[in-house]
Amino acid sequence: MAQPLSPDYYKQLEEIQAVDFVIFELVLYLDTHPNDSQAIEQYNHYAAHSLKLKIEFEAKHGPLRFGMPMRNDQRWEWSEAPWPWQV
Amino acid sequence: MWTYEKKLMYPVRVSTCNPTLAKYLMEQYGGADGELAAALRYLNQRYTIPEKVIGLLTDIGTEEFAHLEMIATMIYKLTKDATPQQLKEAGLAEHYVSHDSALFYNNAAGVPFTASYIQAKGDPIADLYEDIAAEEKARATYQWIIDQSDDPDLNDGLRFLREREIVHSQRFREAVVMISEDKNQKKIF
Amino acid sequence: MTHGHVPFRRSYKPFRGPFDPCPPIGVKYYVTPPNLFIGFQPPNFKQFSAIEALRKGTLWVPFYDYYENPYKK
Numbered sequence: 291m292a293q294p295l296s297p298d299y300y301k302q303l304e305e306i307q308a309v310d311f312v313i314f315e316l317v318l319y320l321d322t323h324p325n326d327s328q329a330i331e332q333y334n335h336y337a338a339h340s341l342k343l344k345i346e347f348e349a350k351h352g353p354l355r356f357g358m359p360m361r362n363d364q365r366w367e368w369s370e371a372p373w374p375w376q377v
Numbered sequence: 378m379w380t381y382e383k384k385l386m387y388p389v390r391v392s393t394c395n396p397t398l399a400k401y402l403m404e405q406y407g408g409a410d411g412e413l414a415a416a417l418r419y420l421n422q423r424y425t426i427p428e429k430v431i432g433l434l435t436d437i438g439t440e441e442f443a444h445l446e447m448i449a450t451m452i453y454k455l456t457k458d459a460t461p462q463q464l465k466e467a468g469l470a471e472h473y474v475s476h477d478s479a480l481f482y483n484n485a486a487g488v489p490f491t492a493s494y495i496q497a498k499g500d501p502i503a504d505l506y507e508d509i510a511a512e513e514k515a516r517a518t519y520q521w522i523i524d525q526s527d528d529p530d531l532n533d534g535l536r537f538l539r540e541r542e543i544v545h546s547q548r549f550r551e552a553v554v555m556i557s558e559d560k561n562q563k564k565i566f
Numbered sequence: 567m568t569h570g571h572v573p574f575r576r577s578y579k580p581f582r583g584p585f586d587p588c589p590p591i592g593v594k595y596y597v598t599p600p601n602l603f604i605g606f607q608p609p610n611f612k613q614f615s616a617i618e619a620l621r622k623g624t625l626w627v628p629f630y631d632y633y634e635n636p637y638k639k
């Protein structure tokens with residue numbers, strides 16, 4: 291890793307991890323409770339929020355999701371460090 | 378297919394360079410009740426199970442791969458920059474002569490992963506009960522590792538993973554109820 | 567460490583033979599996780615906030631079970 295990551299990187303990343311975690315919990319719940327429309331509503335709320343957070347994160351810190359539009363067309367940032375186990 | 382996000386499911390930290398703990402964690406990497414076994418078990422069983430629970434097996438199987446990446450991260454951080462001498466003192470000399478500090482699908486005793494750790498009976502009840510047992514065994518394994526570990530940051534990540542096994546077991550128990558329901562009987566709730 | 571009223575924990579006293587060399591451990595603890603008692607999850611379970619849920623490893627309050635080494639002095 292060239293330079294240490296900003297505290298901001300960790301803060302935004304953790305926010306995404308929290309929201310994605312709620313999504314995962316709701317998915318498993320809905321897999322066995324497919325008719326709980328309140329949970330589907332909550333799922334949709336978090337899914338939209340996650341999308342928003344990830345777009346912000348990628349604009350600031352570089353690619354997070356595979357196959358998404360890149361902010362930089364001069365340098366291929368996807369294959370650059372840091373990888374998840376390095377941060 | 379699967380896709381990748383450059384993030385861990387949970388922020389993993391370890392407090393010290395401690396290859397001994399890395400050795401214990403290999404039980405959850407390439408062991409009988411580890412995360413690799415879990416992922417492979419569920420994602421393989423899903424082709425021959427009633428449609429109602431295919432989604433659950435797919436989603437839990439996918440989560441297990443995210444757990445595997447967390448375990449790998451813990452092992453990587455606990456052994457990164459450790460000298461051959463430190464690895465030897467941790468009981469990892471045998472690992473070192475074969476793999477240097479590369480990760481490998483061994484259990485804590487160095488036994489390589491084998492497909493015989495997992496089952497696919499094709500009988501939905503037998504398979505789901507196997508899955509419930511696997512979750513309880515993984516939960517117990519996390520407990521025994523926490524009992525042996527004095528690393529508070531590592532234990533924080535291990536507690537997250539242990540809690541996930543409780544939720545997975547719950548969902549598999551619900552899956553048994555779902556496929557046991559008699560369609561001719563009215564649902565109670 | 568005495569276990570008082572930690573929920574989801576049980577214990578038993580292992581049989582003591584006349585020729586057991588290790589000093590008695592006292593009681594052996596084991597875990598009976600929340601999933602044993604809840605059955606099919608009912609609607610409107612209490613939830614943690616998103617960041618709490620991540621920290622705890624579950625969104626659902628009744629499934630949360632913090633683990634600590636029960637033999638730690």
Ligand SMILES: [Fe+2]
Nearest residue numbers: 415541542545
């Ligand atoms: Fe699991």
